[in-house]
Amino acid sequence: MTQSFKTIASGKSFVILPGQDMGILTAGDLKRLAGITRRYGVPAAKLTGAQRLCLLGTDEQQLAALKKDLGLSGAMPHERGRVHYVQACPGSRWCRFGVADAPAMGKMIAGLDFGHPLPYKVKVGVSGCRICCCESWLRDVGLIADRSGWKLIFGGNAAAAPRIGDLVSERLDDTQVLDLVRKCLAVYSKHADGGLRSARFIEQFGSRAFRAEVLGK
Ligand code: SF4
Numbered sequence: 711m712t713q714s715f716k717t718i719a720s721g722k723s724f725v726i727l728p729g730q731d732m733g734i735l736t737a738g739d740l741k742r743l744a745g746i747t748r749r750y751g752v753p754a755a756k757l758t759g760a761q762r763l764c765l766l767g768t769d770e771q772q773l774a775a776l777k778k779d780l781g782l783s784g785a786m787p788h789e790r791g792r793v794h795y796v797q798a799c800p801g802s803r804w805c806r807f808g809v810a811d812a813p814a815m816g817k818m819i820a821g822l823d824f825g826h827p828l829p830y831k832v833k834v835g836v837s838g839c840r841i842c843c844c845e846s847w848l849r850d851v852g853l854i855a856d857r858s859g860w861k862l863i864f865g866g867n868a869a870a871a872p873r874i875g876d877l878v879s880e881r882l883d884d885t886q887v888l889d890l891v892r893k894c895l896a897v898y899s900k901h902a903d904g905g906l907r908s909a910r911f912i913e914q915f916g917s918r919a920f921r922a923e924v925l926g927k
Pocket of ligand 1: 799802812841844
């Protein structure tokens with residue numbers, strides 16, 4: 711289980727969203743989570759659209775102890791130089807339409823350490839074919855596989871002011887994707903103020919200027 715999380719005040723209770731490994735839970739994860747939910751009297755859990763797990767209605771007084779038991783660090787992932795979360799579809803290993811192993815690519819991106827804080831949350835969606843089940847055009851970083859390789863999209867957002875991301879490059883192999891993700895986030899980190907999501911940054915900076923700096927053209 712990754713260590714990203716967020717808490718949301720919800721009346722008298724709190725909701726905790728532990729980061730998940732693209733929604734993939736092992737038997738060990740389930741057993742551990744079941745033990746924790748029993749111990750803290752968590753009344754319900756919910757799978758989120760971001761492939762994470764909400765523990766609903768948790769007791770505010772027990773929040774610190776609960777986070778500790780979940781192994782959650784206090785800092786947000788972007789403050790630790792990591793992406794906020796990665797969503798990935800089942801990909802070619804499990805889906806008949808898949809042309810690339812989306813969870814394997816997602817895992818590589820989730821494991822990247824950028825060595826410096828990122829301006830704000832970076833959400834990643836990895837889709838194993840052009841049907842695009844992970845809504846990659848609406849993520850800060852989106853990947854879509856087709857038979858010629860990966861498409862890399864940057865600057866999408868699905869929140870209050872939605873934005874379809876910009877195609878940065880295509881026909882990329884795995885190594886080229888990881889290299890280009892690093893470059894995109896380096897340019898974003900160099901020019902964006904803290905707290906500025908990638909979609910708003912691209913609107914200000916300009917997608918053409920961004921692409922030119924990332925690709926060195
Ligand atoms: S994006 Fe394609 S490969 Fe992934 S789950 Fe959807 S249909 Fe299958």
